[in-house]
Amino acid sequence: MRSKTFENLDPQKQERVLDAAVEEFAEHGFHQASINRMVKRLGIAKGSLFNYFGTKEGIFQCVFEHSVEKLKGPLRKAREAEGDTFDRLRLSLEAGLEFVRAHPRLYRIYLKVLFQENVPFRVSFLRQVRGYAAKYLTPLLEEGIRRGELRSDLDLNMAVFLVDGLFDRLLQSLTVPEVHPALHGISEADSRQRIDQLMDFIRRALAANNGEQHA
Template structure:
């Protein structure tokens, strides 16, 4: 015993995945406080005591999920940043589509992030949010830095403001895709891949005019 979550690591991979999937779903659907451990165990068909043996507490469940999933979020972006194809704005466009794709494949994780960002009473909120924002900021800053150095961005612009602008537009693009009710006129929510590519291009074009040389 001794270590609490050792028991969980020893479980059969199949069961482990089921537990994580169900817990993730519960947090994504209801946020943190409104998520119910009772509901989790009921849907999993296991006893409540088991879950607490695995993770110690409700917060332990959430922290475990969070740690596992943040890493996943960073991976596809890194690949694009390190691939040298296209100019600055092509890369922005690719990043945008890569994020859309990730969210499409892992919608629950993104929904947890949105709740985390705006539901202030999350436990450990500051820590988690700082971790995510830092990663996002670092990524964009590297991208913009490279674009400025290679003269693809209009001189005289403040790097912070460029990062802010990119972040704002890209984030909203993703939010509109994922959150029902935010879309008003763009047709982004629930759009097919071809439409998304067209819209991403349209957004990038505006950025190209606003930020490019």
């Protein structure tokens, strides 16, 4: 957890400290990350870093929360954009992809938390991420039901779970070669085609007219 000492720092210095921590955790993971390398990069005493965050776990937790906060702005814009539910879902997915490409180190940290079971607070961190995703998607889909764009018989919790999972998996496949080597290095046009295909699948599953046809 960040201390008042850290919060009282100049915003530019806060960003420098967090950037050094992001670099270290993204490159080395939690257990191999070195406080010494962080403070050397920053040119500050080791005690200062512990003053700011208390422990190495505290630094990692702050970096993770910082990552989530950075993503909230672009997603908020996508949710408030013009268009129907599927337009907003697509914009949300595109915002996520743009964020991952703009902040590859932050995304690498997320993947380390996702796939490395021995990361401290892993369950808590993933619960926060999934909780935010549910908090973001639930009202968006609820509004779609009210507007008659989504099936009235939709299992909302399951729909949120599936959309979140599909978005997460597609982002991994488009940005991490190890997840889907065949997609590594694909063009922007191919990426958009993959998004088109996924959104068509989601539309077919959730759209109100499809529910009426299968009733």
